[in-house]
Structures are given as structure tokens and as C-alpha cells.
Amino acid sequence: MNRDDLDTLLQLPHSAGRAFVRRMVGFLRSLRENGFAVGLGEGRDALRIAAALDLSRPRQLRAALKPLLATRREEAQRFDAVFDAYWLRRGVKHVQPASVGAGAKQASRRPMLGPVPERVAALADTVTRATGEEVNAAESEALRRGGASRAESLSRTDFRHLDNPDDLELLDQLVETFAISLRRRLQRRRKAARRGERLDLRRMLHASIAHGGEPIEIYRRHAPRRPLRPVLMLDASGSMSQYSAIFLRFMLALLKRLPEGEGYLFHTRLVEIGPVLRERRRVAALERLSLMAEGWGGGTRIGECLSTFAKHHARRALRGRSILFILSDGYDTGEPELLAKAMTALAKRARRVIWLNPLLGWRGYQPIAGGMAAALPHIDVFAPAHNLESLTALAPQLARA
């Protein structure tokens, strides 16, 4: 929008005089600087409101301008501060939007890393240390099952060792298939079509007039398909550190293809990263991410983060068309009951809950760790995600979702 379109307002006559109109234009500009969407139409109406009010009472003007100029709850909460800063000279220039909801704000006040119970810390430690043997075992098993071609052995390489550009290219291709299998889902809105389950009476009637009211030509309507919305939640804690970079890339690519989706990171607190992931320049995106994800690689409070999500975001983020992906190893330092409660709430909202656990691909892994066991009853698909093959195997599951 042209910054100077508000100048048009200066031409309008106003009962309170030109000086007031100039002040008002200045206020509207200050709102714009603070991220409010204010246009010429709103400006005109703001002047109309001012003309109808007693201007010696600024509080009244504030209360009257608020419903007009603040168009969502978050803006309504900031409006008073911007108004006071401008009209009452309280000195505040920019008012930051509240971060990811009240819960996140609360969490950020706490120390970044909570006390980690010993048992869990020990577990996390074994996970990070177990590199060589485990993977070799996984690879040799892959070979035993007859993986001969280069592509296949690659697709079975554990993500921890996936770092050359070709492999990453493959990952991007995989995301493509993923996006496609999520794309075709029935929706309720119907459109005219040659084949379809319902008759299009309106068109049939038009056509029948030519045949004396005999409905000879049949027209139909059908429900076209629309993509499902993926909502991805990535565990970025220490125990996941070897996988989180790849998963992040996976999220990045998937959300780019399906911009309706949303992405979140969690470790000791929850961070929404959707807007960042959709950043066009990948470098800028990663930079902004690293700034947001302080505490990356620390402990995990899965239960707490998921309840924050369930409380503040789920109602908006999870709808009938949403598939919730949780990418985590399930090592939770919080109470399992909290996680179970959050999962119950989330499972009710989402169409499907898919938990991808890289550890599931390891031989001998059993989901018995407190958090994972608590979450298990609420999961629709529990799948390994330690290599490309395991992710590929997931695509048909999505087609049935």
C-alpha cells in the first residue's frame, strides 16, 4: 500500500479542524508502523467517529477507535498502548506483538534447562553415544534384505549419516511424494463436473427447456479434493540433535509445498516456526530459526509443550483437515500424565496423529520410556523415521488418512 494514501484525508473538512486531521493521520501512520492494517477507508471512518465524539475525553476516543482499527484480539490488546504512546505521549514507540501465546511467555521466564531426572539423562546420553555399532547393524541388515542398488542402500542410510547434497536432493524428492499423497482429499463443497455423485438440477433444468421439460441431458456435481493440512511438531532437544537438522529440512520442504500447514519446534518450550519456514531465502530462514530456537539441544518437556500447544494453538491449528505429525524420540523429562492428557486432547482435534520416532528404526528399541508409553494409546500411526526408506513407507499411510 502506498504510504502517502493517508494524505488524501488531509483534504477532508473536519469539525475539529485541520490540525486535528493531521494528528489523526499521524496516528494512523503510527498504527501502520506497528503492524496494523489501516487503509484509507478506516481513516475516513476514524474521522467520522471523532466528529461524533467529545474530543476532550481521549479515553472515549480510544474506546471508539479500537473496534474500528484493531481487527484481531492480539491487535486489540496492543491498541491501547499505541494509542497512549501517540496521543498521551507515554514514550513507547513500538509495541512488540506477544510471542507464541501466554504459555510460551510464561515458559521463557523460567530457566532454559530444567532439572533433568537422572534416569532420563542417562538414557539421553546413551542415545547420543550409540553411533557406530547400531548403525552398522541397521545397514548390514538392510543389505541382508537384498538392497543391491545404490539408491536403495542410500535410502536406508540412517539420517545421522546423511549429509552429501545428492542425498539431500533425494529427501526433497521424497517430500514431493509426501505432499502429493496429502493433496487429494475429499472436501464438502461441490463443483460442476462430468462425473459426480449428485445431480446438478440447475443446469439440467436449463437444458431441459429445449426438450419440453424432459431432463434428457444429465449434469452432475462432485466434491473436489483438497489437501490435508500438515501440522508438524519437531522435537529439537539434545537427544534428537542428530536428527533434528534433517527433520527441519523435511519440515521446510513440506511446508513450502503445502503453505496451509504449520510448523512448531519444541524443547523446553514451544516455538512457532511456520512464518520463518516459509521465508523464501533458505539462509535467512535458518538464521532466524537459530535465533528463535535458543535452548536447542537442551532437555525436553514434551508434555508441557504439547499442553501449551493444545491450550493456545490447537483450536486454530488443528481442524478436520489437519494431520498432526510429532517428530520426537519420546524422551520426556516431565510428567507422563501431562503428556497423556495433552495427547488425548490433540487426538480429538486432529484427523490423524502420526508420531515419527527415529529410535523405532533401531533394533531392540521398545517404546517403554515413560513419555512414549503414555503417548502411545493416542497415536494413529507410530512409525520409524530414521532413514528415507522409512519415510517413503509412510506415504501410503497418508493416502489412507
Next chain:
Amino acid sequence: MDRKDITDRLAQHGYIAGPDLEMALWLMDLLGRPLLLEGEAGVGKTETAKALAAVYATKLIRLQCYEGLDASAALYEWNYQRQLLSIKARETSGQDPKEIERSIFSEDYLLERPLLAAIRQETPPVLLIDEVDRADEEFEALLLEVLADFQVSIPEFGTVTARSIPRVVLTSNGTRELSDALRRRCLYHYVDYPGLDQETRILLARVPGISSTLADQIARFVALVRKEDLRKAPGVAESIDWAASLVGLGVARIEAASETVLESLMCLVKTREDQGSFSREVAERLIGKVA
């Protein structure tokens, strides 16, 4: 109508509005913009529209939104069955086909749906577009078009322009982010749970035979329940229900009949999970606080 008038008249019709809402309703009239009300379920968004219709003594036309809502359910639809019958009946009459066509696409065969009905009223009605977040984005576009021009074009019939501009109230539970275009057309008001004083007045206005002591106790009790960690916090509708049931049971003070109070809590706490977590001890503690 003056701002004070609006509040007084709303109160006469049993609707207690806070100062912010009162301002928004006044602006609605001044600027002729639709009003978008957002807030938790059960805080009285729909009631606002009903009360507004009562205040202006006009008709309330309601459009309930759902996924897949389209023009044929929101704007208009032709009565195909009648049209077909009519064609068949006149088949042998030797009438000019052009004439038949003109007659079957006349007003007689048009089924008005809420949006069309709202702009064809002689006196401006209140048009309530309920839970607009449930409809999909395509419907929002359609709605914007109608709200911008207040006219509907029907290809077979011509353009229907508004006889009167309705007062439009949209409500949303915030399950989906509405488009910026729609938000910008509307005035916005976030409806929060009422304060203690306001809720007491609501109860006094809505529940016949309630004493001011009981109303005050109920308001305080419900406010405490809302602070508990429940999946579904009780709204104003729930507290009115509960108050009515307590009055019906002959309770004068909450602490005097705690057994009855505990048994009637299903009016307030409505999911099984919440009934589990809202235990007897919690309820008794809250009763103690209120008393």
C-alpha cells in the same frame, strides 16, 4: 440512537452489555459496518444479535455456517421441482417456450436463503452470520461481495439490490483465522467472560426469582471454576442454566445446600474428563471460598 440508549434498551431486553460492546454497537450504527464478535463458546455472542434485534424491534435473520456452505444455501436457490412441474403442465398448452422460460425464472420460483432474504426486507433486519469460522474461504469471498454492495446478481433474473441495509453481526469461535479482507470490513470486538459485577447483573436479569445474594455467589463460584484447569470452561449460558436449576431446587445460599450444589454441577461442567478432574474436594473448596 444514543450510546446510553443502546445500553438501557439492551438491559430492558435482558442483555447486559459492557462499555466496550456498547461502544461497538453504537459505532455499528454510526458507520454502517458489520460487527465481528470473537470469543469463547458461551460468552453470549449470538445473544448479542438477538438482543440487538429486540432493541431495534426488527426481524433476526440467522445464517448458521458450516463447512461446504455455498451460494445455494446462503443466497438463493431455484425451486427445481416446481419449475419442472410447471414446464410439464404447460407442455401441451402451446405457450411460447420463451414465455415459459420467463415465467419459471420469476420470483415465484425463487427460494430466498438468509443473505438474500436479509437485503429484501422493508425494514432493516439484524442479520446474524453465526460461526463464520466454520465456513470455508470460498464462502468468505461470497460474503465479502454481498457485504460490500448489498446486492445479489442472479443470472436468470437480474440484480437484486437491497431495499434496506441490514445490521450485520458475525460471530467466530476462532477455530480458523479469518481473512484480512473480511476483518477489515468489520468492526471488531473480543467478547470476554463477563466480570463479577456484570455476571451478577446478567443473572439477575435472566433468571426469574433469583436473590441478589445467590446471584453474587454464583457469579463468584463460576469465576473460580473458570480459573480451574478445565477443558471446557463454563460460559455465561452455563451459569444461567445452573442458576436457574438452583433457584428451581429452592437453594437460597450456596453453602447452605452444598449437597444439592454438588449434584447440580453437571450444568457447569460438561465433559466427562472435566467431571473427573473437578472432584468433590475441589468443589467443596470453591464453595468454602465463595461463602
